[in-house]
Amino acid sequence: MPELPEVETYRRYIEASSLGQTIEQFTCEDPRKLLLNDLDEINNRLNGAVFEATYRVGKHLFVRTNLDDWLYMHFGMTGDLGYFHRDEPPPRHARMIFYFTNGYRLGFICPRKFERVGLVADPAAFLAQKGVAPDVMEITPTVFFDHLRRKKSAIKTVLLDQSVVAGIGNWIADDVLFRAKIHPEIPASALEETEKMRIFEAMRYIVQTTIDVEANYLLLPDDFILHARGWGKPHLAGKCPCGKGEILMSRVGGRATYFCGLCQSKK
DNA sequence: TAACCTGTTCACGC
DNA sequence: GGCGTGAACAGGTT
Structure with missing residues (x-):
């Protein structure tokens, strides 16, 4: 039930599991619904790149790559993450998967397809354009x-x-x-x-x-x-x-x- | 079986 | 433009 505390927990989960990992592929089973950008465009930018840092405002999560792209994630009502080894079956409803060169994968679990992923150039500008206010813990x-x-x-x-x-x-x-x-x-x-x-x-x-x-x-x-x-x-x-x-x-x-x-x- | 539901957006109507 | 309502999204849970 992703509200801010869940998304913060996911942010820490990505930090612990996926930072420093080299991406070799990204797949999405329903790109038109789940992605903000073209699937090929996302793959072109991500393949060979490395997740380097995370940033969160409210329920909006961003992961920066070494190429200075920001991957945007929103978890909707039911989104979740699961990091798993290639020898294991992916988590149920892992409709988007980041494949890393170390043999592990990060699944974005989307039971109801309310979740969104995309590439954004500038998180602050992106949030401003969406009209997102300051985070609960930051607002004065x-x-x-x-x-x-x-x-x-x-x-x-x-x-x-x-x-x-x-x-x-x-x-x-x-x-x-x-x-x-x-x-x-x-x-x-x-x-x-x-x-x-x-x-x-x-x-x-x-x-x-x-x-x-x-x-x-x-x-x-x-x-x-x-x-x-x-x-x-x-x-x-x-x-x-x-x-x-x-x-x-x-x-x-x-x-x-x-x-x-x-x-x-x-x- | 049918009704319910965490988030967000959009289309109306006032 | 502000405000309220309802629908839509899709599937799991109760």
């Missing part, structure tokens, strides 16, 4: 608060807007608002300064804590409302960490939204 309170002031949409919808802040996905938005004790449907522009600061701090805490456990949800503290969704800790399913409030599920901006009727009252 001033810039963040300024966006909130201008947005009349529900605060949850605004947190999911990658042009406001990059990297927050559906469950993280819920946990940020739970920790900040803000109702998800409050218009962003109606928030008080102290509430905005609570959101800012909660945002950094939730994201950093999730990165620290390499996005393994079972290792997250019990006071995350994510567990109420029933993802892996059965004894916490449907319960607010506060022990008293009722967990409510609604739809905000078309997305399933979990919150506590007691901790996050609308006032």
Whole structure:
């Protein structure tokens, strides 16, 4: 479920497995859907090149080669990576594969083909063109608060807007608002300064804590409302960490939204 | 079986 | 242009 912490974990996985490796081939089983560029063009640039560095903003990942090309990766809703030896079968749904000269391969796992790969000349320009805001862990309170002031949409919808802040996905938005004790449907522009600061701090805490456990949800503290969704800790399913409030599920901006009727009252 | 779903984009309508 | 809604993408899971 790639939100920022998963993509950061993938970035570290590429650093540990694939940096310094010479690429001899790249394959893609559905180039028209999955690639931003022509498959031949990507192969021309990558064959013989070496992965040298990585860079991530929000959910957007880039890998630089020794030829100064940047390979762009986006994981959509279900993307994943798997590094495997040529003697092993590739992971299921590894629809794109980087073949290295050391006999190992990096598979880009795309169960639903929502993932994207391409070559970009300049990551910063690419992100600017897409309107991607600064990363959650980089954005300043001033810039963040300024966006909130201008947005009349529900605060949850605004947190999911990658042009406001990059990297927050559906469950993280819920946990940020739970920790900040803000109702998800409050218009962003109606928030008080102290509430905005609570959101800012909660945002950094939730994201950093999730990165620290390499996005393994079972290792997250019990006071995350994510567990109420029933993802892996059965004894916490449907319960607010506060022990008293009722967990409510609604739809905000078309997305399933979990919150506590007691901790996050609308006032 | 049918309904559901993590991200993103786009097409509408107001 | 802002905002909300819904569809589309494709397959796994429940």
